[in-house]
Amino acid sequence: DIQMTQSPSSVSASVGDRVTITCRATQDINTWLAWYQQKPGKAPKLLIYAASILQSGVPSRFSGSGSGTHFTLTISSLQPEDFATYYCQQANNYPFAFGPGTKVDIK
Amino acid sequence: QVQLQESGPGLVTPSETLSLTCTVSGGSVSSGSFYWNWIRQPPGKGLEWIGYIYYTGATNYSPSLKSRVTISADSSKNQFSLTLRSVTAADTALYFCARAEVALDYWGQGSLVTVSS
Numbered sequence: 001d002i003q004m005t006q007s008p009s010s011v012s013a014s015v016g017d018r019v020t021i022t023c024r025a026t027q028d029i030n031t032w033l034a035w036y037q038q039k040p041g042k043a044p045k046l047l048i049y050a051a052s053i054l055q056s057g058v059p060s061r062f063s064g065s066g067s068g069t070h071f072t073l074t075i076s077s078l079q080p081e082d083f084a085t086y087y088c089q090q091a092n093n094y095p096f097a098f099g100p101g102t103k104v105d106i107k
Numbered sequence: 108q109v110q111l112q113e114s115g116p117g118l119v120t121p122s123e124t125l126s127l128t129c130t131v132s133g134g135s136v137s138s139g140s141f142y143w144n145w146i147r148q149p150p151g152k153g154l155e156w157i158g159y160i161y162y163t164g165a166t167n168y169s170p171s172l173k174s175r176v177t178i179s180a181d182s183s184k185n186q187f188s189l190t191l192r193s194v195t196a197a198d199t200a201l202y203f204c205a206r207a208e209v210a211l212d213y214w215g216q217g218s219l220v221t222v223s224s
Contacts, residue, residue, distance in 0.1 A: 043205075
């Protein structure tokens with residue numbers, strides 16, 4: 001099975017900061033990667049799919065890049081509503097594993 | 108607008124069977140090249156993909172749960188369901204249903220299931 005890792009596991013940042021989260025797969029998944037944002041008690045929200053395509057309605061301050069085994073999610077200027085946990089997920093092979101998550105909180 | 112809503116018991120006895128249903132509106136579980144998924148999240152932990160049923164009726168499950176899981180669909184009610192047998196406390200989680208085409212784009216709000224006697 002493909003395993004996903006994320007780093008860092010948590011990051012403290014301020015409004016306006018640039019935040020980058022890394023996701024790695026144990027096998028080549030091409031660009032079959034999605035990013036989700038989850039707030040406490042809520043369902044995850046799709047931000048990016050196919051590694052770099054912004055889901056409709058998601059602010060352009062979110063961007064994704066990468067292919068193969070190394071991917072990044074960048075928030076160019078952190079906003080108050082962006083404090084949340086972010087998960088990557090591979091969709092190349094079953095089972096569709098999620099990364100362990102990265103919590104972005106207020107510095 | 109596609110909407111999904113989970114329903115089912117909030118409390119299940121250990122060794123018994125957990126059953127949840129996801130009712131879909133604004134889309135059809137039997138058409139459209141979509142995958143209808145179940146995902147769970149234990150309290151304070153990360154997301155775990157459980158499995159899906161494709162619009163054709165084909166299914167795929169996580170190997171770690173495959174021996175205990177069945178996902179089925181009822182096109183007449185536009186619902187799909189999760190059955191998890193022989194549950195233990197480790198199956199206590201918030202259970203989500205979600206639609207996928209290339210990613211999980213529509214989610215239900217989640218249904219908390221506690222396994223306890």
